Amino acid sequence: MGMSSNWQHKLMLVLQIVVVVALMASNTAYGVGNFHNDFESTFGGHRVQISGPGNSQLALNLDEGSGSGFRSKKEYLYGRIDMQMKFVAGNSAGTVTTLYLSSEQSTGVHDEIDFEFLGNVTGQPYTIHTNVYSQGQGNREQQFHLWFDPSKNFHTYSIVWNPKLIMFLVDETPLRVFRNYENHGITFFPKNQRQRVYASLWEADDWANKVEQ
Structure with missing residues (x-):
């Protein structure tokens, strides 16, 4: 789907992420200070940026060329x-964080646990899209505002x-519990x-919320 001039302008906005990942299965906690040791960019090149005092913030950028992400x-x-x-x-409709x-994923029978945030038209609430995959099968979506x-x-x-x-969870408030039955x-x-x-931060104007014309 073609992008309007308004949409191209919005792609220049920045998503800031402070990485505080606790992987308790391995009794290890990761922070931004050792990002390069424990994480790597997946796409976007220079659009993945470390900044702030003591490298305390990570910014993912989205422009007309590409989004960005890490793992x-x-x-x-x-x-x-x-x-x-x-x-x-502001107006972030058509973007997905x-x-x-x-x-x-190349196996065709991958597992996945999704937290996706659909951008909004200014003044409207963000939508959270959740899903769970097991052995390549999904279709377990639930959405929240x-x-x-x-x-x-x-x-x-x-x-x-x-x-x-x-x-x-959001700020320790449970949104959804998916149980093993x-x-x-x-x-x-x-x-x-x-x-x-x-x-990641990427453009999904073909299925996420649309920019109003």
Whole structure:
């Protein structure tokens, strides 16, 4: 879908992320100070930027050329991920910000746990889109509206993943609990494949909220 001049202007806005990732399955906590040791850019090149006092902030940029993203170098089986994020301000419709876990996708039977934030038309609430994949199968979507403006301040977005459940939280408030019901004969639950931590900012004007003309 072609992009309007208004949309191209909006692509220049910056998403700031303070990385505070706690992977409790390995008793390890990662902060921005050792970002280059534990994380790596996945796309966007120079659009992934470390800045701030003591390299305390990471910015993902989206322009007419590309979005940007990063991932953890290691894979994990179970844990908790906390990421402090401040989203694109103003009219961000057509953009998607993601925080998710995923195993190797080239296998065709990957596992994935999605936290996706759909940009908004100015004055409208951000939409949170959640999904869970197991063995390449998804279709477990649920959506929620944020009750605050996520572009004003940093808030903590968390994923808890253990053998019994997956929980999505915002500032410690649970939004969704996805339980493992294998004891009841339902085998849909990601539990065998290690996953990396991913975050990204990208353009999805073909399916995310549209810019008003």
